[in-house]
Amino acid sequence: MEIDGFRGRLITAGHADYDAARSVWNGSVDRRPRLIARCAGTADVAAAVRFARDHDLEIAVRGGGHNVAGTAVCDEGIVIDLSAMRSVRVDPAGRTVRVQGGALWGDVDEASQAHGLATTGGIVSHTGVAGLTLGGGIGFLMRRYGLTVDSLLAAEVVTADGGVVRASADDHPDLLWALRGGGGNFGVVTSFRFALHPVGPTVLAGPVLWAADDTADVLRFYRDFAAEAPDELGTVVRLGTVPPLPAVPEELHWRPAVAVVCCHAGAVRDGERAVRALRRFGRPLADLVAPKPYVAHQRSTDDTVPHGWHYYWKATDLAGLSDHAIAVIADHAYEAGSPRSYAVMFHMGGAVARLAGDTTAYAARDVAHNINIDAVWLPEESGERAAAETAWARRFLHALQPHRVGSVYVNFLDADDGTSRVREAYGERVYRRLADVKVAYDPGNVFHLNKNIRPGATSPAVVGPSAGSPGRHRA
Numbered sequence: 338m339e340i341d342g343f344r345g346r347l348i349t350a351g352h353a354d355y356d357a358a359r360s361v362w363n364g365s366v367d368r369r370p371r372l373i374a375r376c377a378g379t380a381d382v383a384a385a386v387r388f389a390r391d392h393d394l395e396i397a398v399r400g401g402g403h404n405v406a407g408t409a410v411c412d413e414g415i416v417i418d419l420s421a422m423r424s425v426r427v428d429p430a431g432r433t434v435r436v437q438g439g440a441l442w443g444d445v446d447e448a449s450q451a452h453g454l455a456t457t458g459g460i461v462s463h464t465g466v467a468g469l470t471l472g473g474g475i476g477f478l479m480r481r482y483g484l485t486v487d488s489l490l491a492a493e494v495v496t497a498d499g500g501v502v503r504a505s506a507d508d509h510p511d512l513l514w515a516l517r518g519g520g521g522n523f524g525v526v527t528s529f530r531f532a533l534h535p536v537g538p539t540v541l542a543g544p545v546l547w548a549a550d551d552t553a554d555v556l557r558f559y560r561d562f563a564a565e566a567p568d569e570l571g572t573v574v575r576l577g578t579v580p581p582l583p584a585v586p587e588e589l590h591w592r593p594a595v596a597v598v599c600c601h602a603g604a605v606r607d608g609e610r611a612v613r614a615l616r617r618f619g620r621p622l623a624d625l626v627a628p629k630p631y632v633a634h635q636r637s638t639d640d641t642v643p644h645g646w647h648y649y650w651k652a653t654d655l656a657g658l659s660d661h662a663i664a665v666i667a668d669h670a671y672e673a674g675s676p677r678s679y680a681v682m683f684h685m686g687g688a689v690a691r692l693a694g695d696t697t698a699y700a701a702r703d704v705a706h707n708i709n710i711d712a713v714w715l716p717e718e719s720g721e722r723a724a725a726e727t728a729w730a731r732r733f734l735h736a737l738q739p740h741r742v743g744s745v746y747v748n749f750l751d752a753d754d755g756t757s758r759v760r761e762a763y764g765e766r767v768y769r770r771l772a773d774v775k776v777a778y779d780p781g782n783v784f785h786l787n788k789n790i791r792p793g794a795t796s797p798a799v800v801g802p803s804a805g806s807p808g809r810h811r812a
């Protein structure tokens with residue numbers, strides 16, 4: 338297969354790199370595209386879109402390849418693969434950064450931190466910038482600097498007709514609004530421009546860990562602690578067995594524990610004050626909070642979620658951490674069969690909540706916490722283990738039903754989360770506005786292997802898988 342004028346690499350079955358090129362972060366995803374177009378630049382992306390349309394091929398778009406639903410790869414069709422487009426250019430004076438559409442958060446953090454700057458990114462450095470940004474972007478810096486999309490100033494986009502447009506506050510503002518949370522529905526983003534903010538480069542960060550038996554007490558304390566925390570303090574709670582990381586004392590490896598992972602995006606001295614009460618609560622197994630480079634903190638849990646393991650997620654936003662919700666979490670978090678499975682809760686609020694709900698397509702800004710239940714098993718453990726871990730995640734989510742607010746972070750949805758959950762992510766008003774923008778930029782739903790927004794959809798559509806389904810389901 339040839340694409341006229343294509344400068345990057347075209348990889349097909351039988352090529353030595355085919356299996357590596359079609360694999361994504363979630364090792365349970367096993368799809369065989371007809372063609373992987375590893376693009377070298379914007380012109381390649383545009384050529385690949387036109388080629389796919391001319392040959393009636395399904396299009397999957399790959400940024401970092403991290404989406405748990407595996408939407409970055411398809412069966413039969415073409416993967417427009419941006420993984421070779423990872424350049425990051427910082428303008429320290431203007432405090433902005435230009436990032437190509439296949440970059441990872443580690444690339445951005447490293448380049449920006451060389452100037453003491455950062456923007457809100459994910460908490461694992463090998464996550465892709467594109468998919469994370471297009472879903473909203475939550476992370477340790479969000480309470481101080483907002484979601485990733487709150488720092489998104491502009492984007493270069495290859496649209497469904499193979500054209501190139503720039504979305505900014507002045508050009509195609511409707512498109513910029515939709516890109517700020519509406520996912521990969523509106524085109525292929527070849528580059529992003531973000532605002533940067535002063536961070537570190539040394540920050541006070543790390544986890545405090547307590548025994549699993551103390552979970553309910555710790556979470557009750559944490560609920561009040563988090564509610565009073567300054568915006569500079571980002572915290573993420575991890576519940577599960579302790580991963581065997583070199584930074585964690587060996588006697589704690591694989592022990593069930595609750596960890597509150599902190600990152601204070603201000604002066605270290607202020608951070609010490611902000612986390613003092615947390616460190617003193619109860620009897621921690623370990624207190625690993627210390628001044629460290631922000632970049633090192635952002636990489637600190639990379640090895641706990643490597644590429645190739647099998648993953649299945651269930652997620653929801655939470656109405657709050659009531660005593661009953663805490664009891665449900667404490668009862669279910671350690672019931673997984675695999676020592677690799679865990680749950681993670683992000684504390685939202687701060688700058689995220691200060692913008693109105695429809696400022697960006699990421700809408701659920703008044704949520705205090707969300708939870709992502711991550712079932713994990715090894716490739717050689719498939720079969721019964723996969724079924725047991727999957728059942729655990731579903732059971733856990735089901736038990737949380739009374740505590741759900743009716744919204745969910747779109748980037749945490751898995752392949753079996755149907756159309757109704759995509760609508761849940763946005764709420765009806767924002768979903769409808771997204772559906773209108775979709776009509777303007779992709780009326781034929783060319784980009785539909787994603788958390789799909791149906792063009793012009795006004796009423797709840799048939800409930801069914803919306804992401805990762807290898808079959809065609811254009812509107």
Ligand SMILES: Cc1cc2nc3c(=O)[nH]c(=O)nc-3n(C[C@H](O)[C@H](O)[C@H](O)COP(=O)(O)OP(=O)(O)OC[C@H]3O[C@@H](n4cnc5c(N)ncnc54)[C@H](O)[C@@H]3O)c2cc1C
Nearest residue numbers: 400401402403404408438459460465467468469475521526
């Ligand atoms: C270990 C891990 C940690 C995570 N931590 C966080 C976190 O801290 N905060 C957070 O907010 N999320 C987090 N996530 C979720 C993450 O935001 C999503 O998985 C996101 O989809 C990853 O982006 P990606 O580019 O790697 O995805 P990919 O799998 O490459 O792409 C996912 C979808 O995004 C779209 N897409 C990708 N690239 C482009 C592009 N250039 N142009 C247009 N559309 C594109 C496509 O629709 C594609 O199907 C995490 C995920 C993992 C696996």
